[in-house]
Amino acid sequence: CIECGCYATGGNFSGFKSIPNNWAQGYLVVDIASNGDFDVFLPDGARGMVSRDTITAQLVYEIQGPYYLNPDVIADIHEVRVEDKGKNRVAVTGVRGMPPPPTTKLAICTQGGSQLELYFFAAGLDIPEKLKHFRTSVMELVPNKSDYHVLRIDQYGVAQENPPSQALATSLFRVFGQADTPETLSTLRVALAGYGLGGYCGEHSCMDFRLMAPRPFIRYDPFLIEYNRLDVRVCVDGQVTKVRAPPVTAPFGGQKTQDLQSVMAEGKYGPTTRVAIGKRVHARSGDKGSNANVGFWVLEDDEFEWLRALLTIGFFQDMLGDDYKESYSIERFELPNLRCVHFLVKGVLEGGIGSSYRLDGLAKSFGEFLRARHVDMPIKFLERGVL
Numbered sequence: 001c002i003e004c005g006c007y008a009t010g011g012n013f014s015g016f017k018s019i020p021n022n023w024a025q026g027y028l029v030v031d032i033a034s035n036g037d038f039d040v041f042l043p044d045g046a047r048g049m050v051s052r053d054t055i056t057a058q059l060v061y062e063i064q065g066p067y068y069l070n071p072d073v074i075a076d077i078h079e080v081r082v083e084d085k086g087k088n089r090v091a092v093t094g095v096r097g098m099p100p101p102p103t104t105k106l107a108i109c110t111q112g113g114s115q116l117e118l119y120f121f122a123a124g125l126d127i128p129e130k131l132k133h134f135r136t137s138v139m140e141l142v143p144n145k146s147d148y149h150v151l152r153i154d155q156y157g158v159a160q161e162n163p164p165s166q167a168l169a170t171s172l173f174r175v176f177g178q179a180d181t182p183e184t185l186s187t188l189r190v191a192l193a194g195y196g197l198g199g200y201c202g203e204h205s206c207m208d209f210r211l212m213a214p215r216p217f218i219r220y221d222p223f224l225i226e227y228n229r230l231d232v233r234v235c236v237d238g239q240v241t242k243v244r245a246p247p248v249t250a251p252f253g254g255q256k257t258q259d260l261q262s263v264m265a266e267g268k269y270g271p272t273t274r275v276a277i278g279k280r281v282h283a284r285s286g287d288k289g290s291n292a293n294v295g296f297w298v299l300e301d302d303e304f305e306w307l308r309a310l311l312t313i314g315f316f317q318d319m320l321g322d323d324y325k326e327s328y329s330i331e332r333f334e335l336p337n338l339r340c341v342h343f344l345v346k347g348v349l350e351g352g353i354g355s356s357y358r359l360d361g362l363a364k365s366f367g368e369f370l371r372a373r374h375v376d377m378p379i380k381f382l383e384r385g386v387l
Contacts, residue, residue, distance in 0.1 A: 002030050008040070008058035009048035012364065014282045014371060015387050019049045036095055042088035050088040053282060053297075056338050059092075060295025062286030064344055065255030066333050067098070069105075072246050074098040081337045094337065101252040103224040112219030112355050113149065114182040118192055119206040120173040124159065127171050130200040131155050134173055137198070141191035150178040150357045151188070176357050182214035218354045222289055255344070257313075257331045264309040269302065269378035278371025279386045281307065285367030289352045292363035294370060297340035303381055304339035310375065311341045319373045323348070 002008070006025040016022050026046020032038040042050040059082065068075040079094040122130040135153045145151055156172040163169035177188045189212050196203065227245035234241050277296075280303065285294040298307050313332050317324055329346040349363060350356050360366065 002028055002040075004058065004061070006048065007061065008054055009042055009046070009050055010054060011048075012061075012284070013054055013057055014278065014284065014367070015053055017387070021047055022049075023047070036097065037091065037093045039085065040090050040092060050090060052082050052084050052090055053299075055082050055090050055092065056295075056297055056340065057282065057284040059338070060293070060297070060335075060340060060342055061284050062288060063293055063295075063342070064288055064291065065331065065342075066335070067252070067255060069100065069252070071104045072100060074100055074252070077335065079337060080335060099248045099250040100246050102249040103226050104230070106223045106225040108221050108223060109218050110221070112217045112351075113178060113180045114185055114214040115150075115176070115178040115217045116185050116188065116212055116214045117174060117176045118209075118211050120175065121170050121204050121206075122159075122173060122200060123166060123170045123202050124163075127155070127159055130203075131173060133200045134195070134203075137195055138175065138188075138191050141194060142187050144184065144187050147184045148177055148179045148188075150176060152176050152357055154359075156359065174359060178217070178355075178357065185214045219351065220289055220353050220355060255331060256333065258333045259313045260309060264306070269306055270380050272376040272378050273382070274374050275377050275382065276372050277375045277377065278368070280377060280381050280384075281371065282387065283367035283371050285363045285365070285370075287349055287352055287361070287363040290349045290356075291344060291346045291352075292348045292366050293342065293344045294363075294367045295335075295340050295342040296367075296370075297335075297338055299339070300381075300384070301339070304336070306378065306381070307339070308334060308341050311343075313343075316343050319370055320345075320348075321373075323369075 005027050008028050009025040010016060010019045010022045011025055013019070025048030026042055028040050028042055028050055030038050030040050040050055040055055042048060059077070059080065066076065066078045068077060074097070076096040076098055079096070080092065081094045083091050083093075085091050120134065131153070138153060139145065139151075142151065152175075154174050154176070156174055159171050160168045175188070175192060177185050179185050192212065196205075227249070230245070232243040234243055281296050281298055283294055283296050285292060296307060296311060298304050313330050316332070317330060325347075328348050331344040331346070333342050334340065335342065349358060349361055352361055354361070
C-alpha cells in the first residue's frame with residue numbers, strides 16, 4: 001500500500017464534492033523511473049480520483065518543511081511538480097535527493113499517567129452562560145486542581161438559530177482530565193457525579209459512564225540517535241537481512257522559514273467579499289507528534305500570488321484565533337510549482353497522538369477549521385467556481 005492509500009484517491013480531500021461516488025476508493029499505483037520521477041495512477045474500474053489536487057493534498061500531508069527527512073535520504077521538495085497526464089494519472093517530478101544527517105529519529109513511548117473524559121450536552125439558548133456555569137461549578141468542586149497535568153472543559157459545536165430539531169439545538173461540553181495516578185482523578189469523578197441536580201437547565205450527559213473510569217495513556221517522545229548505535233534488521237519470509245547505515249551523511253541545517261513582509265496592494269485583484277477562504281482554497285493538514293502542519297493551495301497563478309501575499313505568519317497566527325498560544329512556534333514555506341503555502345505549528349497538539357487533550361490530536365481537521373475562517377477574497381476568483 002502506498003501511504004496513505006485512499007488519502008490520495010479522494011479520501012480526506014477538500015474537493016471531495018467534485019468526485020462522484022467518493023467512497024470505498026481504490027488504491028493508487030506508482031510507476032517509478034530510475035531518476036526518481038514517478039507517475040501515480042488509479043487502476044481502471046476503481047472508485048475515487050487521482051488528480052493534481054488529490055496528489056498535492058497527499059504530498060503536503062504530515063510534512064515538516066521543504067526537506068522531508070527519511071532514515072536513508074532527505075527528499076528536497078522545493079521544486080516538486082505535480083501535473084495531470086490524463087484521466088486518473090499524474091506525473092510527479094522535481095524531487096531531489098540529499099544525504100541524510102548522521103542521526104535518525106527514535107520514538108519512545110512510555111506510560112504517561114491516567115486520564116478520563118466525559119461528555120455533557122447543552123441545548124437551546126444561553127449556551128455560553130451554561131458553559132460558564134458548568135466550568136465554574138466543576139472547578140470549584142475539584143479541591144486538588146494543582147495535582148492535575150490537564151483539567152479542561154471545552155465546548156464543541158454551536159447550536160443553530162431557530163433549530164429544526166433538538167439535535168441541531170445541542171452543543172457538546174467535553175470534560176478532560178490527566179494526572180499521574182488514577183487516584184488523583186477520583187476528585188473529578190466525584191465532582192461530575194455531584195453536579196447533575198444542581199446543573200444548568202437542560203443539562204444531560206453521555207450515559208456511558210465507563211468513560212469516567214481512569215485509563216492509562218501513552219506518552220510519545222521523539223529523540224535523535226546516531227546511526228552507528230542502531231542494529232537494524234528486517235525479517236521477510238523467515239530470512240533476516242541486516243540494514244546498513246547510510247554510507248554518506250551530511251549535517252542538516254534545519255528547515256528554512258520563508259515569510260513575506262510586503263503589503264498587498266489594495267484593489268489589485270478587483271472588488272472583494274468577505275467569505276470563508278476554503279470556498280476557493282484547498283487545504284490538507286496532518287501531525288508529527290506535538291506539531292501540526294497545513295498546506296494551502298489554489299488553482300490559478302494569480303490566485304497563488306494573492307494567497308502568498310495574504311498568508312503571512314502574522315495573518316496565519318490571527319487565523320488560529322483562540323487556539324493560538326505564545327508558546328507555539330510557526331514556520332512557513334512555499335511550494336511555487338504547486339501554488340502552495342505551507343505552515344508548521346510546533347506544539348499545538350500538546351503532546352499529540354494519545355496524550356493530547358485535543359479531541360483531534362492528529363490534526364486531521366486542522367485544515368478544515370482554517371478553511372472555514374473568513375477573509376477578503378477577490379470576487380473574480382469566486383466567479384471561477386467554488387470548491
